[in-house]
Structures are given as C-alpha cells and as structure tokens.
Amino acid sequence: MNIHRIVRDLVSTSRVPTLHGKSLRVVEDDSGDLEVALDPVGTRPGDFVITISTSAARHATGDYRITTDLTIGGIIDHWSEERWRD
Amino acid sequence: MNIHRIVRDLVSTSRVPTLHGKSLRVVEDDSGDLEVALDPVGTRPGDFVITISTSAARHATGDYRITTDLTIGGIIDHWSEERWRD
Amino acid sequence: MNIHRIVRDLVSTSRVPTLHGKSLRVVEDDSGDLEVALDPVGTRPGDFVITISTSAARHATGDYRITTDLTIGGIIDHWSEERWRD
Amino acid sequence: MNIHRIVRDLVSTSRVPTLHGKSLRVVEDDSGDLEVALDPVGTRPGDFVITISTSAARHATGDYRITTDLTIGGIIDHWSEERWRD
Amino acid sequence: MNIHRIVRDLVSTSRVPTLHGKSLRVVEDDSGDLEVALDPVGTRPGDFVITISTSAARHATGDYRITTDLTIGGIIDHWSEERWRD
Numbered sequence: 001m002n003i004h005r006i007v008r009d010l011v012s013t014s015r016v017p018t019l020h021g022k023s024l025r026v027v028e029d030d031s032g033d034l035e036v037a038l039d040p041v042g043t044r045p046g047d048f049v050i051t052i053s054t055s056a057a058r059h060a061t062g063d064y065r066i067t068t069d070l071t072i073g074g075i076i077d078h079w080s081e082e083r084w085r086d
Numbered sequence: 087m088n089i090h091r092i093v094r095d096l097v098s099t100s101r102v103p104t105l106h107g108k109s110l111r112v113v114e115d116d117s118g119d120l121e122v123a124l125d126p127v128g129t130r131p132g133d134f135v136i137t138i139s140t141s142a143a144r145h146a147t148g149d150y151r152i153t154t155d156l157t158i159g160g161i162i163d164h165w166s167e168e169r170w171r172d
Numbered sequence: 173m174n175i176h177r178i179v180r181d182l183v184s185t186s187r188v189p190t191l192h193g194k195s196l197r198v199v200e201d202d203s204g205d206l207e208v209a210l211d212p213v214g215t216r217p218g219d220f221v222i223t224i225s226t227s228a229a230r231h232a233t234g235d236y237r238i239t240t241d242l243t244i245g246g247i248i249d250h251w252s253e254e255r256w257r258d
Numbered sequence: 259m260n261i262h263r264i265v266r267d268l269v270s271t272s273r274v275p276t277l278h279g280k281s282l283r284v285v286e287d288d289s290g291d292l293e294v295a296l297d298p299v300g301t302r303p304g305d306f307v308i309t310i311s312t313s314a315a316r317h318a319t320g321d322y323r324i325t326t327d328l329t330i331g332g333i334i335d336h337w338s339e340e341r342w343r344d
Numbered sequence: 345m346n347i348h349r350i351v352r353d354l355v356s357t358s359r360v361p362t363l364h365g366k367s368l369r370v371v372e373d374d375s376g377d378l379e380v381a382l383d384p385v386g387t388r389p390g391d392f393v394i395t396i397s398t399s400a401a402r403h404a405t406g407d408y409r410i411t412t413d414l415t416i417g418g419i420i421d422h423w424s425e426e427r428w429r430d
Contacts, residue, residue, distance in 0.1 A: 001282075001294040001328055012136060015160035016126055016146050024087075024136070030292075034116070034170070036087040036136050040274055050270060050282070050294050053327045054312050055141050060274050060325035067146035067159065069139045070087055073325065074273035084292070098222060101246035102212055102232050110173075110222070120202070120256070122173040122222050141227050153232035153245065155225045156173055184394060187418035188384055188404050196345075196394070206374070206428070208345040208394050227399050239404035239417065241397045242345055259368075259380040259414055288378070298360055308356060308368070308380050311413045312398050318360050318411035331411065332359035342378070 001050045001073060003084065004029055006043045010036055018067040025072070027051065030084045038068040041075060048079040087136045087159060089170065090115055092129045096122050104153040111158070113137065116170045124154040127161060134165040173222045173245060175256065176201055178215045182208050190239040197244070199223065202256045210240040213247060220251040259308045259331060261342065262287055264301045268294050276325040283330070285309065288342045296326040299333060306337040345394045345417060347428065348373055350387045354380050362411040369416070371395065374428045382412040385419060392423040 004027035012024065023039040027049070037051050040061050050073045057071040058064045090113035098110065109125040113135070123137050126147050136159045143157040144150045176199035184196065195211040199221070209223050212233050222245045229243040230236045262285035270282065281297040285307070295309050298319050308331045315329040316322045348371035356368065367383040371393070381395050384405050394417045401415040402408045 001326065003284075003292060003294060010136070011163040012160035013163050014127060016157075017148070018146055019159050026089075034089060036089060041272060050268070052325055053140070054315075056313075056316055056325040056327045057140075058142055058145075059316075059323065060276055062275070065145065067138055067142040067157075068087065069142045071274075071325075073277055074270035077269040077271050096222070097249040098246035099249050100213060102243075103234070104232055105245050112175075120175060122175060139226070143226075144228055144231075151231065153224055153228040153243075154173065155228045182394070183421040184418035185421050186385060188415075189406070190404055191417055198347075206347060208347060225398070229398075230400055230403075237403065239396055239400040239415075240345065241400045259412065261370075261378060261380060299358060308354070310411055312401075314399075314402055314411040314413045317402075317409065318362055320361070329360075329411075331363055332356035335355040335357050 001052050002029060003076065003079070004035070004037065004049055004051045006045050006047045006049060007034065008045055016067065018065060022066060035070055037070040037072050038066065039072045041072050043072060043075060048076045050074050050076060087138050088115060089162065089165070090121070090123065090135055090137045092131050092133045092135060093120065094131055102153065104151060108152060121156055123156040123158050124152065125158045127158050129158060129161060134162045136160050136162060173224050174201060175248065175251070176207070176209065176221055176223045178217050178219045178221060179206065180217055188239065190237060194238060207242055209242040209244050210238065211244045213244050215244060215247060220248045222246050222248060259310050260287060261334065261337070262293070262295065262307055262309045264303050264305045264307060265292065266303055274325065276323060280324060293328055295328040295330050296324065297330045299330050301330060301333060306334045308332050308334060345396050346373060347420065347423070348379070348381065348393055348395045350389050350391045350393060351378065352389055360411065362409060366410060379414055381414040381416050382410065383416045385416050387416060387419060392420045394418050394420060
C-alpha cells in the first residue's frame with residue numbers, strides 16, 4: 001500500500017455505471033504525482049491516507065463489483081510531511 | 087486511477103477476438119507518455135478522463151471477457167492543463 | 173495497454189509447462205526498454221503492436237491457463253516512430 | 259517479490275473493515291521510497307524482508323478477504339545494506 | 345514478461361506457510377535492480393531467464409495457492425549481456 005495525501009474532490013458527471021455515486025478524491029504522493037482514489041472512509045483535504053491498489057482495491061470498497069484500482073484504506077494517525085520525506 | 091488526456095483514435099485491423107469492435111484511444115499522461123485505453127464512455131480528443139487499470143479495467147467495460155488492462159472510467163469536469171501540473 | 177515494437181523472437185527451450193509451444197517475442201517500448209510478450213496474432217519484427225498486461229494478458233491468449241503477463245493484442249495500422257515520439 | 263527493510267509501525271485508527279486489527283508496517287526499498295505492508299510474520303524495525311504484491315498479497319495473509327496489496331512473505335537471513343547495493 | 349539474470353539463492357528461514365519449501369532466487373534486471381523470484385525451473389547463477397509477474401506468477405508454479413508475484417518462466421537460449429543492452 002502507498003501513502004497519499006488528499007488534495008481535493010474529483011467531479012466526473014459522465015462515468016461508467018460501476019463508478020456511479022462513488023466519492024472520488026484526487027490524491028498526491030510524496031513526489032506530487034496525482035492519482036484518483038475511491039473513498040469509502042470519508043476523508044478531508046490534507047489527510048494522509050493509505051491507499052490500496054490492484055484487485056484488493058475493489059474488495060476494500062465492500063462491493064467487489066465497483067471498478068476501482070485505487071481505494072483509500074484508512075487515515076494515518078500522527079503523520080506529517082516531515083515524516084514523509086525522512 | 088490515473089488522469090489522462092485523449093489524444094486520438096487507435097486503428098488496429100488485426101486484433102485478438104476479445105478486442106474486436108471495441109473503441110480504442112491513444113491517451114497521454116502529464117509527462118506526455120502514451121498508453122492505449124478502451125473507451126466505453128464516448129470521448130473526444132482533448133477530454134481529460136480517469137482511467138482504470140488492472141482487473142477492474144475488464145469489469146469497467148460491462149463485460150469482463152473483454153481483455154483490456156486500461157479502461158476509461160469517466161470524463162472529468164472542470165479540469166485543465168494548469169490543474170494537472172499544480 | 174502499451175505500444176511496443178517487435179524486435180525478434182525469443183528462444184527458450186527450458187520452460188514451465190504453461191508456456192510450452194507458445195510464440196514469444198522480444199518487444200521494445202519508446203525508451204528502448206525490452207520486455208517479452210506472447211504472440212497470438214502473428215507479428216513480424218518491426219511491427220508496432222498494442223500489448224495487454226495483468227490478468228487480461230492470460231485471457232487475451234484464448235486460454236486463461238497460459239501463464240503470460242504480457243500478450244500482443246493487435247497490430248497497429250499507420251503507426252511510425254515519429255508518431256511514437258510526438 | 260521485492261526486498262524491503264522495516265522502518266516502523268503504522269498507526270491508522272480509521273480503517274476499512276477489511277484491514278481491522280491487522281499489523282501494518284512502513285517499509286522502505288533500496289532507494290528509501292516508503293510503502294506500507296501487512297505483516298503476518300512478526301517483524302521488527304531493521305529486519306530485511308521479502309514483500310509480495312498484487313493478488314498474491316491477499317492470499318499470503320492466510321485469508322484472501324484481507325484487502326492488502328503488499329504483504330511481508332518472510333524475513334531474509336544474512337542480508338545487509340551492503341548486499342542490497344551490490 | 346521481463347528478462348532477468350540469476351544472482352544467487354535467497355535464504356529466508358521465517359516465511360509465510362504459502363512459500364514454505366520453495367526455491368527463491370535473487371534476480372537482477374538490466375539496470376541492476378534486484379527482485380526475488382520463485383524458481384520452478386531449476387536455474388543457476390548467471391542464467392538469463394524470463395520472469396512472469398501478477399496473477400500469472402502463481403499459476404506458473406503449477407499450484408496457484410503458492411503466493412508469489414514473480415516466477416521464473418524459462419531459461420533463455422543464446423542471450424548475452426550485449427544483447428540485453430542493444
């Protein structure tokens with residue numbers, strides 16, 4: 001799993017049915033690279049989170065028919081940008 | 087999931103049967119690297135989209151027997167090149 | 173999916189049974205990095221092809237028991253090295 | 259599989275149910291890049307370990323319903339930072 | 345699939361049960377980056393091999409319950425370091 005920071009919500013009106021009604025977040029890694037993750041946890045911009053990829057991402061949503069390849073698995077306690085870089 | 091921009095259609099007359107008749111698009115990421123994605127949404131060149139990889143890519147087409155490893159999951163509203171780079 | 177160019181055949185006499193009798197090709201990407209792909213299409217050196225990875229690679233062979241992680245999905249029409257680099 | 263070194267425990271109070279009660283470790287690779295792995299083995303900071311990714315990560319926990327994409331598969335005997343770099 | 349060279353055996357006394365008794369090899373790619381692969385073929389240091397990743401790695405062992413994400417699929421005939429770099 002990777003460590004990402006929540007940047008903002010992602011708005012996409014035209015989606016495949018298997019992503020309808022799901023909360024999507026733009027997340028960044030420690031290099032500033034952006035990806036999009038499904039959020040079953042309820043996060044806010046600035047939160048540091050662990051993200052789950054590959055087939056585990058679908059199962060982590062609670063419904064494996066949801067077609068995500070990156071899902072937020074939890075909010076990390078006591079993390080900071082300094083710790084990220086050490 | 088990743089954020090890609092649609093570049094153009096990809097024409098491939100000689101394909102495996104599990105990709106017959108499917109719309110394929112050349113997409114680029116924020117570094118200009120090119121990949122090929124299956125398009126079940128209906129996109130146009132210049133659209134910014136979210137793309138789904140790994141086994142979720144097959145399920146996102148609506149028919150898991152379609153052998154894609156990258157599928158367009160939705161068109162992003164209100165995205166721009168500037169936002170991509172920030 | 174990615175865009176690769178066929179470099180040459182790969183000869184491997186000692187293989188796992190799940191790859192016996194399959195045509196393998198050395199392919200290169202636009203950086204010249206080499207990978208090995210299973211070829212169910214019938215390609216020749218110099219062809220530009222789309223390649224399918226992850227679990228879709230097995231299904232694209234027509235027999236999911238074939239243990240490839242990269243399978244040629246089609247020959248691209250009207251592609252050239254110039255287009256690759258643009 | 260990759261070779262990682264255990265850095266520290268990761269604390270995440272708010273998690274998806276499929277990761278509840280599991281031991282998570284921050285691990286680093288030979289470039290110092292950080293990832294998060296599930297630990298079914300019982301490791302300590304400084305241990306060099308092999309890590310298993312993709313769908314095998316779930317099965318390596320002993321319960322494939324656990325939604326990890328990176329699981330510690332074993333502690334490496336007789337490894338050192340020098341060997342890592344050679 | 346990728347092309348790797350066998351470096352040495354990997355010794356790991358404390359493993360998850362799904363890797364017990366399996367031969368593991370440290371392998372390097374053409375950049376010298378190290379990974380760990382399961383060896384169902386029987387290789388020796390210096391051999392050039394093709395390696396299979398993702399879910400195909402498990403099936404290539406002959407028993408999909410073995411939790412590897414990288415398995416040696418065959419020994420390459422007539423390969424050399426020069427060919428690797430061309």
